[in-house]
Amino acid sequence: MTMDEESAATGSGPFDPEVAREPRPFYARMRQEGISRFHFGEHEAVFLTRYEDVHFALRHPEIFSSAMDAVSIGQKRPLIPLQIDPPEHAKYRRILDPQFSPGRVAAMDADARKLVNEIVDRFVDDGECNFHTAFAVPLPCTLFLRIMGLPLEHLDRFLAWKDGIIRPDVPFGDLEAAERVRNETGEAIYAYFEEAIAQREHEPDDGLLTSIMHAEVEGRRMSTEEVLDTCYLFLLGGLDTVTATLDCSIAYLARHPDQRRRLVEDPSSIAGAVEELLRYETPVTGVPRIVTQDVEMHGVQLRAGDHVTVVLGAADTDSTEFPDADSVDFDRQANRHFAFGGGPHRCLGSHLARFELQVALEEWHRRIPDYRVKDGVELDYSPGIREVAHLPLVFEAS
Numbered sequence: 001m002t003m004d005e006e007s008a009a010t011g012s013g014p015f016d017p018e019v020a021r022e023p024r025p026f027y028a029r030m031r032q033e034g035i036s037r038f039h040f041g042e043h044e045a046v047f048l049t050r051y052e053d054v055h056f057a058l059r060h061p062e063i064f065s066s067a068m069d070a071v072s073i074g075q076k077r078p079l080i081p082l083q084i085d086p087p088e089h090a091k092y093r094r095i096l097d098p099q100f101s102p103g104r105v106a107a108m109d110a111d112a113r114k115l116v117n118e119i120v121d122r123f124v125d126d127g128e129c130n131f132h133t134a135f136a137v138p139l140p141c142t143l144f145l146r147i148m149g150l151p152l153e154h155l156d157r158f159l160a161w162k163d164g165i166i167r168p169d170v171p172f173g174d175l176e177a178a179e180r181v182r183n184e185t186g187e188a189i190y191a192y193f194e195e196a197i198a199q200r201e202h203e204p205d206d207g208l209l210t211s212i213m214h215a216e217v218e219g220r221r222m223s224t225e226e227v228l229d230t231c232y233l234f235l236l237g238g239l240d241t242v243t244a245t246l247d248c249s250i251a252y253l254a255r256h257p258d259q260r261r262r263l264v265e266d267p268s269s270i271a272g273a274v275e276e277l278l279r280y281e282t283p284v285t286g287v288p289r290i291v292t293q294d295v296e297m298h299g300v301q302l303r304a305g306d307h308v309t310v311v312l313g314a315a316d317t318d319s320t321e322f323p324d325a326d327s328v329d330f331d332r333q334a335n336r337h338f339a340f341g342g343g344p345h346r347c348l349g350s351h352l353a354r355f356e357l358q359v360a361l362e363e364w365h366r367r368i369p370d371y372r373v374k375d376g377v378e379l380d381y382s383p384g385i386r387e388v389a390h391l392p393l394v395f396e397a398s
């Protein structure tokens with residue numbers, strides 16, 4: 001029986017809560033099967049899971065395209081730069097990359113540390129918190145608003161918008177309702193940024209939004225539509241991903257006290273821990289692609305128009321690339337994981353993301369070295385982007 005037949009018979013599958021909680025055994029079986037085809041009602045998707053296949057797909061956008069029809073997330077036009085294929089894609093990365101360079105990011109160090117401590121101050125004396133809502137959500141969202149130069153009092157609407165797109169509040173499997181919510185949310189996001197752009201035409205500031213508005217693509221300023229299509233992606237790409245990675249990392253460390261103690265006693269091991277937890281947890285489990293031409297892979301015929309999920313999490317736990325792949329080793333050498341994707345669309349915000357994670361783990365463990373998941377709680381991870389929305393921790397502050 002293929003995994004697809006089995007999932008049709010048992011009702012389980014890639015989006016099963018049990019799989020989201022502990023995806024690694026499922027990944028292992030998918031890798032064994034090679035290229036899997038899954039059916040979801042009328043929809044069908046091919047899953048690529050082996051390290052070498054994932055690597056190939058990410059590096060060959062001319063076959064595995066991330067163009068607009070790969071995924072519908074309330075957008076009216078292709079998101080920039082994610083849904084633009086090379087060679088067009090490079091002209092946008094050329095102007096956006098410098099905005100997220102390691103130097104730009106490092107300049108935020110003092111400000112970010114202060115923010116982390118202010119957030120911790122809000123709950124540290126309570127001896128408990130829901131890590132997700134108290135810390136993992138507000139940190140990246142607040143930093144994002146500051147970087148963009150947008151008012152902090154708009155935080156709540158940004159949170160509602162990203163949830164409206166990424167996990168619309170509709171009955172499970174109601175794809176039509178989900179699409180409706182995404183489109184309505186998309187309208188609101190476009191309208192907000194349109195106004196913010198118009199305002200900055202008259203009153204430029206030193207935020208990222210103004211910078212992008214004045215960036216030149218091939219000797220001309222980006223059009224309002226291009227700026228909108230970039231901002232839309234930042235909102236979706238830069239918030240949930242960091243939140244989910246913080247959730248996954250702290251949920252792991254809360255349940256592995258020896259590994260956690262090492263971070264507390266030797267903060268220089270935090271950089272390795274950030275990288276290894278990105279690999280082991282791979283919070284963005286997969287990325288969508290659409291096949292542009294008929295192609296055969298390992299004897300499996302893929303057809304133009306096939307929807308493909310490139311399962312980053314399965315590649316990141318493939319022992320052909322990572323020795324002892326199911327163990328967490330903060331000293332792992334040559335950790336070439338795909339948690340940030342790969343190829344031309346590799347994450348634009350990876351320096352910013354690593355910086356946020358590093359500062360968060362350093363300051364958190366300095367303030368709250370000893371913590372655990374509240375007794376009796378079983379953690380649920382959302383599928384797709386692995387958030388842990390209910391992550392109750394108990395602790396004594398240092």
Ligand code: HEM
Nearest residue numbers: 081082237238241242245287339340341345347348349353
């Ligand atoms: C730990 C946090 C993050 C993770 C795990 C992550 C993951 C990813 C992944 C897997 C991709 C590839 C998508 C694909 O190939 O289809 C990607 C692309 C992207 N990410 Fe991130 N991301 C994170 C943080 C951020 C942040 C903070 C930003 C800031 C704006 C950001 C902006 C982007 C953009 C703009 C792209 C598209 C790049 C392109 O198409 O050239 N990400 N990210």
